[in-house]
Amino acid sequence: MNENGLGARPLEALIDLSGQQALVTGGGKGIGQAVAARFVEAGATVTIADLDPDAASTAAELGAAFAHCDITDPDDVSAALDVAGAAGGGPDGTIDILVNNAGIYPTTGSMLEATDEFVARMLDVNVRAQFSTAREAAKRMPDGGCIINMASIAAIGGGAKISAYSASKAAVVALTRAFANELGPRGIRVNAIAPGVIDTPGVRAETAELLASGLDIDAVIAANPLRTAGDPDHIARAALFLASELACFVNGHLLVVDGGSRA
Numbered sequence: 001m002n003e004n005g006l007g008a009r010p011l012e013a014l015i016d017l018s019g020q021q022a023l024v025t026g027g028g029k030g031i032g033q034a035v036a037a038r039f040v041e042a043g044a045t046v047t048i049a050d051l052d053p054d055a056a057s058t059a060a061e062l063g064a065a066f067a068h069c070d071i072t073d074p075d076d077v078s079a080a081l082d083v084a085g086a087a088g089g090g091p092d093g094t095i096d097i098l099v100n101n102a103g104i105y106p107t108t109g110s111m112l113e114a115t116d117e118f119v120a121r122m123l124d125v126n127v128r129a130q131f132s133t134a135r136e137a138a139k140r141m142p143d144g145g146c147i148i149n150m151a152s153i154a155a156i157g158g159g160a161k162i163s164a165y166s167a168s169k170a171a172v173v174a175l176t177r178a179f180a181n182e183l184g185p186r187g188i189r190v191n192a193i194a195p196g197v198i199d200t201p202g203v204r205a206e207t208a209e210l211l212a213s214g215l216d217i218d219a220v221i222a223a224n225p226l227r228t229a230g231d232p233d234h235i236a237r238a239a240l241f242l243a244s245e246l247a248c249f250v251n252g253h254l255l256v257v258d259g260g261s262r263a
């Protein structure tokens, strides 16, 4: 057994994020909020970056810092990284963990009707802004940091009427693998999570129209072999695993967390 092996570090130390600065984009609600809560519980200094000013009170309740931030705005992203660095009290404003979670998923409708403007907006938020947020974070990350990108099961099976979203999330998987190769030599691990259908405010808002036409959203959320409603904390647990030392040799991976719906 080498010096990092069994017994060298107790199990609880392997999921301890004490002393680490984490930035969670889109942490004001849904999956990002659950991730922020788990990271605070694990001892990290967490900053939530969110477009919604109401997320400030969510952050305060969790014991996290807050940065009002639209990830498509480079100045906002830079300011959020400043807040995250300062929250940790470090002199050089470094951050250790980025959870690149903020994203949008308006239903495309038929690809025959999707406008170029619609497709461009989807790619701008879900790909271009996620890319540049990771780039700027990586510049401030010490060796051994960690980036987690929020993809989707839509990346691995393009659903009807969500073509632009599927394409954007497939791009997230591709850039995750590319970043993992590039940043790996610095000890920075880059992974992605593909959530299944998770019960979040975003999902409920997006399906409001379908709900009016009789869709049973609760059935959709629990339509997996486990017959268990997808909960934001299911994704937060996976994110905690990826951020922790338990995942010290996991890099460039897409972790599907969907109750087996794509099995």
Ligand SMILES: NC(=O)c1ccc[n+]([C@@H]2O[C@H](COP(=O)([O-])OP(=O)(O)OC[C@H]3O[C@@H](n4cnc5c(N)ncnc54)[C@H](O)[C@@H]3O)[C@@H](O)[C@H]2O)c1
Pocket: 025, 026, 027, 028, 029, 030, 031, 032, 049, 050, 051, 052, 055, 069, 070, 071, 072, 101, 102, 103, 104, 105, 125, 150, 151, 152, 153, 194, 195, 196, 197, 198, 199, 200, 201, 202, 203
């Ligand atoms: N909920 C699901 O079923 C599901 C499934 C697969 C993937 N995902 C992905 O998980 C992520 C979070 O989804 P959710 O369901 O929790 O969403 P949500 O809509 O419930 O919450 C998203 C949060 O991100 C913030 N946000 C949106 N655009 C932003 C921007 N430009 N800059 C900063 N903050 C912004 C919102 O204000 C909100 O607080 C997204 O990337 C989404 O694509 C969700």
